[in-house]
Amino acid sequence: MSTSLAVKIDHLTYTFPQQAAPALHDVSLEIPWHTRTLLVGCNGAGKSTILRLLSGKHLCLGGNILVNDHNPFSPLPLDGDAGDVVNCVYLGLEWAHMEIINRDVRVSELLDSIGFAHFEQRGRELLQILEVDTHWRMHMLSDGQKRRVQLVMGLLKPWRVLLLDEVTVDLDVIGRSRLLAFLEHETQRRRCSVLYATHIFDGLNSWPHRVLHLDRGRIVDSLALPADVQFTAARDAEVAENRDTAGHRDTKPTLTVPKSDSLHPLALHWLARDRDRT
Numbered sequence: 239m240s241t242s243l244a245v246k247i248d249h250l251t252y253t254f255p256q257q258a259a260p261a262l263h264d265v266s267l268e269i270p271w272h273t274r275t276l277l278v279g280c281n282g283a284g285k286s287t288i289l290r291l292l293s294g295k296h297l298c299l300g301g302n303i304l305v306n307d308h309n310p311f312s313p314l315p316l317d318g319d320a321g322d323v324v325n326c327v328y329l330g331l332e333w334a335h336m337e338i339i340n341r342d343v344r345v346s347e348l349l350d351s352i353g354f355a356h357f358e359q360r361g362r363e364l365l366q367i368l369e370v371d372t373h374w375r376m377h378m379l380s381d382g383q384k385r386r387v388q389l390v391m392g393l394l395k396p397w398r399v400l401l402l403d404e405v406t407v408d409l410d411v412i413g414r415s416r417l418l419a420f421l422e423h424e425t426q427r428r429r430c431s432v433l434y435a436t437h438i439f440d441g442l443n444s445w446p447h448r449v450l451h452l453d454r455g456r457i458v459d460s461l462a463l464p465a466d467v468q469f470t471a472a473r474d475a476e477v478a479e480n481r482d483t484a485g486h487r488d489t490k491p492t493l494t495v496p497k498s499d500s501l502h503p504l505a506l507h508w509l510a511r512d513r514d515r516t
């Protein structure tokens with residue numbers, strides 16, 4: 239089915255069982271196809287909760303969520319094209335703690351069990367990008383090597399919407415940079431979109447189309463790149479919110495951000511503001 243949006247969230251409020259306050263308050267969001275969106279926020283801001291709701295891991299009772307026009311809680315396993323496209327893939331940190339992952343099992347066995355042969359060309363590209371050796375035995379791998387295997391497995395089948403929840407945290411810089419380039423290429427060459435929650439901002443300032451800032455369960459900033467952000471030449475400059483001539487903060491201000499290949503100054507600016515609000 240062809241839709242104009244990858245993700246549509248309307249007035250989503252979500253409260254975990256046994257919690258008094260909602261983890262997400264009245265979140266509305268539209269994510270177009272062929273885009274990459276970055277989620278930025280303090281620990282506990284609600285990034286994982288949004289991604290997990292989009293993946294159908296929690297049931298949404300307040301509001302409405304559509305991922306490629308499907309309710310994520312009753313997803314179709316495969317959709318579109320030759321029937322080989324997964325609607326939504328969520329990759330989070332918990333994978334590395336699964337028992338099977340830490341057993342004496344070869345990477346090739348894991349890949350075969352999820353249909354590597356059927357996606358061989360794509361699989362070989364991912365093995366090369368992430369430098370994974372199919373002879374590796376899982377119980378002998380470092381955390382970063384296990385993460386690479388997780389990514390090869392998770393990205394093997396083409397997806398419509400990819401939800402990355404901090405899974406690049408233990409990749410080395412080359413692996414992370416190649417992965418980001420692969421995802422950029424994916425969103426350019428086929429109808430798909432990526433949402434990526436991270437605390438690592440290096441190498442990201444030309445990667446996302448949109449940067450969303452969450453604070454205590456609300457989206458408090460949403461910037462389109464490059465339209466809403468000017469990167470200054472001076473690396474030691476402060477982040478500045480551009481104001482109108484009367485000095486009022488615009489309802490939708492653009493920002494000036496010190497030039498570096500990192501969105502770290504922007505994240506620091508936002509999170510420091512969140513701390514000031516408490």
Ligand SMILES: Nc1ncnc2c1ncn2[C@@H]1O[C@H](COP(=O)(O)OP(=O)(O)OP(=O)(O)O)[C@@H](O)[C@H]1O
Nearest residue numbers: 254255257261279280281282283284285286287288
């Ligand atoms: N399983 C759970 N049960 C109860 N409350 C939860 C649960 N998971 C998260 N929360 C609460 O929901 C809020 C949002 O958590 P979430 O994991 O979405 O934050 P986050 O932005 O992903 O943080 P981090 O950067 O630390 O990963 C927090 O206040 C947290 O305490």
